[in-house]
Amino acid sequence: MNYAIDRIDENIATIENIINKEKKEVPLELLPENVKEGSIITLEGGTYILNSNEEETRRKIIEEKLNRLKNLNKGE
Numbered sequence: 001m002n003y004a005i006d007r008i009d010e011n012i013a014t015i016e017n018i019i020n021k022e023k024k025e026v027p028l029e030l031l032p033e034n035v036k037e038g039s040i041i042t043l044e045g046g047t048y049i050l051n052s053n054e055e056e057t058r059r060k061i062i063e064e065k066l067n068r069l070k071n072l073n074k075g076e
Contacts, residue, residue, distance in 0.1 A: 001017065001019075001042065001043045002017075002018045002019075002040060002041070002042050002043075002051065002057060002061075003015040003016060003017055003018060003040070003041050003042075003043065003048075004016050004018055004038065004039070004040055004041075005031075005035050005036065005037050005038060005039045005040075005041065006023060006037070007037055008028065008035075008036070008037055010028075011027060011028045011029070012025050012026070012027060012028060013025070013026050013027075013028050013031055013035065014026075015041065018040070018061050026048070030048060031048050032048060032049065032050040034050060035050060039051070040057045040058065
C-alpha cells in the first residue's frame with residue numbers, strides 16, 4: 001500500500017493513502033529517516049519503506065486516476 005507524507009508535526013506524520021485518500025497519523029519513529037512532506041512510502045509487512053522512485057510512482061498514480069476518470073465519462 002502506498003502513502004504520501006501529507007505533513008509532519010513534531011513527532012507525528014500524517015500520511016494519506018494514495019488510492020482512497022484515507023489519512024492516518026503515524027509516529028515519526030516508525031517511518032524511514034529521510035522522509036519529508038511529499039515523500040512516497042510503501043507499507044510492506046508492517047514496515048514503512050521510502051519509495052526510491054517517487055517520480056515513477058507519482059506518474060503511475062496520475063495515469064490510474066486519468067483512466068478512472070475516462071471510464072466514468074464513458075458511462076455518462
